[in-house]
Amino acid sequence: MAQGEGVRFSHESERIVWERLGGTVAEGTVLLANLRLTSSRKDHELDIVVLMPGVGIVVVEVKGGSVSVDTQGQWWSGGGTRKSRVRPVEQCRDGKYALREFIEADPRWKNRRSRVRFGHAVVVPFTELADDFATMDCPRWMISGSRDLDDLARRIHDVVGRQENEQRVPTDDDIELIVEILTGRSFPAPDVAADADEREAAADRLTLEQAALLQVTRLIRRMEIRGGAGSGKTILALTQAKDLTRGQGDRRAQRVALVCYSIGLSQYFKRQLAGVPRNHRPAFVGSFEDLANLWGIDTASHDRNDAAFWERDLAAGMAEVASGLPEGKRFDAVIVDEAQDFADHWWHPLMKSLRDEDEGGLYVYTDENQRI
Incomplete structure (x- = not known):
């Protein structure tokens, strides 16, 4: 033969x-x-x-x-x-x-x-x-x-x-x-985790300036990071969310929420984190509306042009829910991208969701040139 x-x-x-x-x-x-x-x-x-x-x-x-x-x-x-x-x-x-x-x-x-x-x-x-x-x-x-x-x-x-x-x-x-x-032996099989590791490594590749800024965010609990389109602030926000989530050395792992304004950015975050190991993945990833839905608040039945609901009533309902969240559902840190588009009242429920409203982490990424 x-x-x-x-x-x-x-x-x-x-x-x-x-x-x-x-x-x-x-x-x-x-x-x-x-x-x-x-x-x-x-x-x-x-x-x-x-x-x-x-x-x-x-x-x-x-x-x-x-x-x-x-x-x-x-x-x-x-x-x-x-x-x-x-x-x-x-x-x-x-x-x-x-x-x-x-x-x-x-x-x-x-x-x-x-x-x-x-x-x-x-x-x-x-x-x-x-x-x-x-x-x-x-x-x-x-x-x-x-x-x-x-x-x-x-x-x-x-x-x-x-x-x-x-x-x-x-x-x-x-x-x-x-x-x-x-014919050989012990051939490596296709590994989704390996592909995810490579994607994560690419996402974690930062400029020297971004790496220095990431070091600062590990020391300061409240910070606003401003940058224009293409400045890499979204990659930095994503990397910071994973960095805080997994912890390292003396830094304990934290329960993190990565929140944004638009559906498009929300989907991008979810795609980037889909193959990331569970201990690197933030507790919540999505838009402000996604967070409301997670907390059981209906948004689908409301007109998108109803400014009173979206800018005030929704936030009030979320703040009430956040106040009653059990300890295990609260966050150690909240990271917000596209923060320039957040309504003033939206910050209240985010603060209420922190385990420590006074000392909990709040990191805000903005671009005033892209305000909706």
Whole structure:
């Protein structure tokens, strides 16, 4: 069985060997191509790995074109000015040991299964080899040339027994596990929290001026921060809300309300905080009207043009509710963005919602140039 149908090869020689083996290997044999394996010593490229149940595992190195060996035992590819030194035997031998080490180090194999037979072989599909060819590290039975391709599957089959016959042969279960091991393990899954952490990190990235101002807000309980469009005051308000909520070191975590005027900014705040860890998320995030609805006050039935309700009556009703809030529902700090658009009476219920009306935090972000 060839794993990864439609696999692409860098060289025609590899494709030819793959197809020859794929059509002639015994049933149950698994072929793997183009494996990249990194060990502590070097990177390895395994052209083809043949996994044969009941036989063994062979790492095959394929060299295309004209391959030659000189009288010094050095291997060469090509000829003339394009001649280059190659090391096919060393490559497949080192690849074999690296592959075996990788498999045996896997927790699914280690201390559970004994070593199985491994072998290595060289195939030079365009080079004709003499029947009595041999080098000290590459006997004739370990290398296959152009005249051996019709019998390639048998030759690869026989390599393992000649090289290693003291280890046990792999079972079907062994081969199945090896294929599973070679696909990798413990892959990271999509993580919404990781995406949220990145968004939060981006939102928390402040200018030096903003960072200095944030430090000041940790020391002063009442503050108005003014800035024009694009000054970053909204990002600062959002960051301050998370900073006060989570606390750090000697600073205790606080129950915070992040309040604004418009629906658009309210939705922006909610989107930015949707993936933030719960202990970084303010107790309340939304518009002044959202806060009224949270406290059980109906606003949907009132005309938007009813100034008396929106500027005075709503605030009075909210102040009454705020006065009766239990301790666990009150806030340590209230942060208001778009404060320039808040009606004068709206500040009363916000102050009433604080656990400590005298010392509780109130941070107001305004832009007089954007007043509605």
